[in-house]
Amino acid sequence: MPKLPVVSGAEVVRVLERLGFVVARQRGSHIVLRRGSMGCVVPNHRELKVGTLVGLLKQAGVSPDEFVRVHGD
Numbered sequence: 001m002p003k004l005p006v007v008s009g010a011e012v013v014r015v016l017e018r019l020g021f022v023v024a025r026q027r028g029s030h031i032v033l034r035r036g037s038m039g040c041v042v043p044n045h046r047e048l049k050v051g052t053l054v055g056l057l058k059q060a061g062v063s064p065d066e067f068v069r070v071h072g073d
Contacts, residue, residue, distance in 0.1 A: 002064055002065060004050050004053055004054065004064055004067070004068065005068070005071060006047055006048070007048060007053065007071070008044075008045065008047060008048065009029075009031065009042050009043050009044035009045050009046075009048060010044060012042050012048065012053065012056070013031055013033065013042055013044075015067060015070050015071050016033050016035075016040070016042070016060060016062070017033075018070050019035070019062060019066070019070060020035050021033040021034065021040075021060065022034060022035070024039070026044075029043055029044045029045065030042070030043055030044070031043075031044055033060070035060070038060055038061045039059070039060070040056045040057075040059040040060035041056065041059070042056055053067075
């Protein structure tokens with residue numbers, strides 16, 4: 001597993017949108033994204049902790065390798 005970068009919530013939303021997710025709704029600082037039956041909740045914070053990022057990637061069904069590859073593009 002690659003070392004995950006320190007990213008903001010907005011960056012995570014951008015990467016997930018490139019992977020086919022769409023913003024379903026937002027309430028406060030939490031953004032809900034969906035892709036088919038898969039979904040995840042991204043806290044819109046300046047900096048996400050690595051454990052939070054790992055958890056939301058599992059929730060979305062996205063591998064860390066795929067996230068790092070798309071984030072780097």
